[in-house]
Amino acid sequence: MKLHTTTLLLLGTLLAGCGGGSSSNTGTSDTAMNTIDLPDGLTMIFFDNTTSRQYLYDTQSEKYEDMNSDSTQNYDMSGKHGLPIVWFHESTTGVDQKIVMLNDTFAIGDENLSHRSFHYLGHFHEANNEKHFAAHSADEFNPDNNASSTKLATLDALNAHLWQQEEIKAKIANALPSGESLCNYYVLDKEHIALSTTGQVYLLSEQNGTLLPTQAAFGLEGVSYCESDKSAIVKANDHGVIIFSAQSQKLYLVDNHGMDFHQHSTWDIDRFLPAGFTPTVMTGIVEEGTHDH
Numbered sequence: 001m002k003l004h005t006t007t008l009l010l011l012g013t014l015l016a017g018c019g020g021g022s023s024s025n026t027g028t029s030d031t032a033m034n035t036i037d038l039p040d041g042l043t044m045i046f047f048d049n050t051t052s053r054q055y056l057y058d059t060q061s062e063k064y065e066d067m068n069s070d071s072t073q074n075y076d077m078s079g080k081h082g083l084p085i086v087w088f089h090e091s092t093t094g095v096d097q098k099i100v101m102l103n104d105t106f107a108i109g110d111e112n113l114s115h116r117s118f119h120y121l122g123h124f125h126e127a128n129n130e131k132h133f134a135a136h137s138a139d140e141f142n143p144d145n146n147a148s149s150t151k152l153a154t155l156d157a158l159n160a161h162l163w164q165q166e167e168i169k170a171k172i173a174n175a176l177p178s179g180e181s182l183c184n185y186y187v188l189d190k191e192h193i194a195l196s197t198t199g200q201v202y203l204l205s206e207q208n209g210t211l212l213p214t215q216a217a218f219g220l221e222g223v224s225y226c227e228s229d230k231s232a233i234v235k236a237n238d239h240g241v242i243i244f245s246a247q248s249q250k251l252y253l254v255d256n257h258g259m260d261f262h263q264h265s266t267w268d269i270d271r272f273l274p275a276g277f278t279p280t281v282m283t284g285i286v287e288e289g290t291h292d293h
Helices: 149-175
Strands: 003-005 013-015 022-024 042-047 054-058 063-066 082-091 094-103 118-127 130-137 182-188 191-196 200-207 210-213 231-237 240-245 250-255 262-268 281-286
Touching: 042 082, 042 231, 082 149, 082 281, 094 281, 149 182, 149 191, 149 210, 182 231, 182 240, 191 231, 231 250, 231 281, 240 281
Parallel strands: none
Antiparallel strands: 003 063, 013 022, 013 262, 042 054, 042 281, 054 063, 082 094, 094 118, 118 130, 182 191, 191 200, 200 210, 231 240, 240 250, 250 262
16 A cells, blocks of 8 residues: 555644634645644544545655555445444454454444454564555454454454443443433543533543543534544544544544643644545544544
8 A cells, every 4th residue: 555645735734722713824834834743653544434445554754555456355334235344353463453343334332253253364564664454354254254253252352342341331321411312422531521412522430440521521613513433532642532523524533631631622624645535434443542632
């Protein structure tokens, strides 16, 4: 896959500092201002479940890849439909961050995942200081195709992870105020960050075995509703997360830095990905220890 330098005009909006007021860097002639400036160390996969278009974006290099450009690759999603998720696979050798492209018909929590439930399982590795994405096809995990014991154990571990996430999801959903429903969530250290179906962000932490709010809820600019398969939350760094909304076609950095969590910055998707591409979902990984704000 070839990396393409992003050449789109950078017209997004950044919040001024952390105070909540907005200011635009549109029209600046200062080259230094014409950087995308997403948090360093993030590698994200954006997917449009309608057109099957799929792009990888690296915030360090500020370059993107068309992941469907090579039909011989296991991660080629041309003509397919899916939902990408991130999986922190814990093993005896440590934690390996993996990307799993689920079938969009697979219902997490309703059934066990099998080789029929996903398209590919991939991970990133580095060579010559560059990140490379490699993936296994779902067929490699088919017991009828003599799948190795290691691959079958990987499926077992993935299933255990998915069921555990369903338990966490149910606990967070039950902690939301009456009239609110959970759309998406992320657990950052001890902070449970929940995005409701009305587009509100809730912060919860466990106190004496019960999840309770730690601050007032807040909305995201341009978001009035949320659907679980058209949104995503991934870790940005130790202080915050990146939230994606298909409704607004924006990324939001939500973090704290010694104060309440808040919407820190926003980025329009077409600032760093090809014009006309409107992803329905994204996921991504972050290099541990990364912090640039």
